[in-house]
Amino acid sequence: MAQVHLRKIVKEYEGGVQAVKGIDLDIADHEFVVLVGPSGCGKSTTLRMIAGLEEISGGEIDIGGTIVNDVPPRDRDIAMVFQNYALYPHMTVYDNMAFGLTLRKFDKAEIRRRVENAARILDIGMLLDRKPKALSGGQRQRVAMGRAIVRDPKVFLFDEPLSNLDAKLRVQMRTEIKKVHQTVRTTTVYVTHDQVEAMTLADRVVVMNHGKIEQVGPPQELYHHPRTRFVAGFIGSPSMNFIPARLEEAGSGLVVRMTDRAVLPVPAARTARYAAHLGRDLLFGIRPEHLTEPHPNEHRPNIAHFEAAPEVVEPMGMETLLHFWVEGHEICARFDPAVEVAPGKLAAMAVDMDQMHLIDPKTDLVL
Amino acid sequence: MSASAAPVPASYTGRKLGSLRAERRWALWTAYASLIVAAITFLAPPFYMLVTSLKSSAEISNLSGNPWIVRAPTLENYMELIANPLFRGFFVNSVVITACVVVISMVISVLAAFALARMKFWGSQALATGVFLTYLVPDTLLFIPLYQIVGSLGLLNSIWGLILIYPTLTVPFCTWIMIGYFASIPKELDEAALIDGANWMQMLTRIFIPVALPGIIAATIFAFTVSWAAFVYPTAFVTTPDQMPLTIGVVSQLIRGDTFAWGQIMAGALMAALPPVVVYAFLMDYYIAGLTAGATKG
Numbered sequence: 001m002a003q004v005h006l007r008k009i010v011k012e013y014e015g016g017v018q019a020v021k022g023i024d025l026d027i028a029d030h031e032f033v034v035l036v037g038p039s040g041c042g043k044s045t046t047l048r049m050i051a052g053l054e055e056i057s058g059g060e061i062d063i064g065g066t067i068v069n070d071v072p073p074r075d076r077d078i079a080m081v082f083q084n085y086a087l088y089p090h091m092t093v094y095d096n097m098a099f100g101l102t103l104r105k106f107d108k109a110e111i112r113r114r115v116e117n118a119a120r121i122l123d124i125g126m127l128l129d130r131k132p133k134a135l136s137g138g139q140r141q142r143v144a145m146g147r148a149i150v151r152d153p154k155v156f157l158f159d160e161p162l163s164n165l166d167a168k169l170r171v172q173m174r175t176e177i178k179k180v181h182q183t184v185r186t187t188t189v190y191v192t193h194d195q196v197e198a199m200t201l202a203d204r205v206v207v208m209n210h211g212k213i214e215q216v217g218p219p220q221e222l223y224h225h226p227r228t229r230f231v232a233g234f235i236g237s238p239s240m241n242f243i244p245a246r247l248e249e250a251g252s253g254l255v256v257r258m259t260d261r262a263v264l265p266v267p268a269a270r271t272a273r274y275a276a277h278l279g280r281d282l283l284f285g286i287r288p289e290h291l292t293e294p295h296p297n298e299h300r301p302n303i304a305h306f307e308a309a310p311e312v313v314e315p316m317g318m319e320t321l322l323h324f325w326v327e328g329h330e331i332c333a334r335f336d337p338a339v340e341v342a343p344g345k346l347a348a349m350a351v352d353m354d355q356m357h358l359i360d361p362k363t364d365l366v367l
Numbered sequence: 368m369s370a371s372a373a374p375v376p377a378s379y380t381g382r383k384l385g386s387l388r389a390e391r392r393w394a395l396w397t398a399y400a401s402l403i404v405a406a407i408t409f410l411a412p413p414f415y416m417l418v419t420s421l422k423s424s425a426e427i428s429n430l431s432g433n434p435w436i437v438r439a440p441t442l443e444n445y446m447e448l449i450a451n452p453l454f455r456g457f458f459v460n461s462v463v464i465t466a467c468v469v470v471i472s473m474v475i476s477v478l479a480a481f482a483l484a485r486m487k488f489w490g491s492q493a494l495a496t497g498v499f500l501t502y503l504v505p506d507t508l509l510f511i512p513l514y515q516i517v518g519s520l521g522l523l524n525s526i527w528g529l530i531l532i533y534p535t536l537t538v539p540f541c542t543w544i545m546i547g548y549f550a551s552i553p554k555e556l557d558e559a560a561l562i563d564g565a566n567w568m569q570m571l572t573r574i575f576i577p578v579a580l581p582g583i584i585a586a587t588i589f590a591f592t593v594s595w596a597a598f599v600y601p602t603a604f605v606t607t608p609d610q611m612p613l614t615i616g617v618v619s620q621l622i623r624g625d626t627f628a629w630g631q632i633m634a635g636a637l638m639a640a641l642p643p644v645v646v647y648a649f650l651m652d653y654y655i656a657g658l659t660a661g662a663t664k665g
Contacts, residue, residue, distance in 0.1 A: 074564040
């Protein structure tokens with residue numbers, strides 16, 4: 001078990017292309033940290049630098065109190081689970097899991113004890129004599145995790161481990177990974193492009209974009225208090241709506257004017273926070289789940305109403321998604337499936353203004 | 368463009384629609400016909416050798432009758448050959464040369480291919496291409512300079528000279544096959560091994576060689592065939608029968624004066640061809656898989 005510290009980590013490829021642009025990150029002992037971001041954001045490169053599979057162009061990586069910049073992967077005491085499992089095809093499941101221990105000259109009884117223990121945790125005891133080609137995708141992924149567990153390393157590294165699985169199995173294995181972490185409590189760094197995976201697994205999520213960290217925080221904090229437009233749009237599915245709007249004064253308070261028909265009052269608690277931006281053109285951000293049908297006995301304060309005609313209605317079973325356009329921007333609303341809505345017919349909408357965000361389009365920062 | 372409907376050509380309306388079954392039958396017949404022609408072309412010479420090897424000298428020299436038919440089959444040619452210590456010597460020489468060449472070729476080419484395919488270093492790509500280019504130089508061009516080299520080492524007229532120079536034919540192509548095979552092994556496999564604690568040599572012996580076994584078998588078969596069937600180099604470098612391999616021993620030593628012992632020559636050639644046939648029969652699938660590995664694996 002160990003802490004991991006990244007200090008001003010840079011990865012520069014030949015030709016001066018920077019994949020990682022000087023990131024700082026402190027990972028606590030036992031913590032499950034997920035690096036998430038779109039393709040090419042530098043998350044996998046960062047993980048591979050921690051593993052020692054990529055050389056570090058600048059900065060320092062500290063694992064368990066040792067600077068490991070020049071330490072080869074085998075001496076970093078880490079274990080890694082790859083996207084395509086990377087099981088040795090000519091070895092049985094047992095040998096795959098035992099390989100790292102055999103190379104480290106553990107005695108046979110100890111190897112057997114560890115492999116059987118890992119097999120019990122992952123429920124793959126009956127597969128130990130099989131070769132990888134005789135396993136399903138989910139079973140292979142378990143073996144790959146087993147190979148990491150038996151080593152009892154300081155840090156687990158996961159590189160998009162669920163990307164090759166079908167949707168149903170992915171959800172199942174996600175739970176499995178969380179369960180394993182709760183059992184073994186090893187410090188874990190997990191890379192994914194799937195924000196749902198990040199939200200469900202992580203103690204803390206690290207959102208990366210263009211080789212930089214956009215925001216680090218617990219999933220709920222990222223969801224409710226995104227610091228940048230990128231994080232606001234990346235976390236949450238369907239993603240947050242952004243509508244150009246002007247902040248105006250109305251009586252003693254403020255309003256957000258999107259069109260003449262959609263003028264929404266800003267909650268009084270936020271007046272002081274936004275006052276400095278009066279009269280500016282900003283982006284109004286609201287998540288689809290906070291743009292719903294009006295409730296007949298509404299008790300929540302700060303609910304604003306307007307009407308719009310959805311152009312597309314998508315019944316999802318547990319909810320219905322409505323898509324409509326305001327000033328050329330597509331907006332998504334999340335309705336109760338029991339509410340009847342039809343494309344082209346005006347529908348009343350309720351906006352939970354306590355959940356609104358205002359974004360400065362110049363800096364992309366959430367105000 | 369006119370909006371009116373264009374008249375349908377008469378030939379179009381009257382055209383008979385093709386039938387899948389007829390097309391398939393036509394394709395099958397063509398395939399069978401060309402395969403039969405190819406099989407006859409390639410099998411006729413060995414069949415003629417077999418027929419001749421089963422005839423007595425008297426029957427071979429008798430020009431009347433059909434030469435493709437044996438009237439009185441006999442194994443005397445085979446018996447005489449097996450009893451001939453000279454022929455047994457050729458056989459032993461071929462076995463020793465081939466065994467040594469295969470081992471040397473495989474050790475060099477597996478190590479070279481692993482380095483060129485996996486240890487990315489400056490110039491590795493150019494070196495890999497260079498290795499293949501050396502394979503394109505025909506051996507008929509090389510034997511004069513090689514003669515000087517082998518001569519200066521004092522290895523002329525010795526099987527050890529042949530063992531030294533055959534790898535110049537086998538190593539480039541074997542290395543090329545192995546580079547293709549190693550390159551088709553996912554990169555994550557060596558990364559997993561690195562993290563598991565393997566060094567480069569352990570990675571090669573514990574992971575790459577077992578995984579690339581079909582490729583290694585393909586390269587081994589190639590080295591075996593080249594070495595067993597080599598003709599130009601032994602003709603140039605070996606002069607006495609005790610150092611000759613089968614390929615030149617059979618054609619140069621089974622002639623008494625100006626008389627060709629055709630029955631024995633054919634029997635000797637057939638027996639010489641037997642080991643490659645056996646090897647190919649059992650390992651054909653590996654050979655093909657090895658040659659096409661780079662092309663089919665994603």
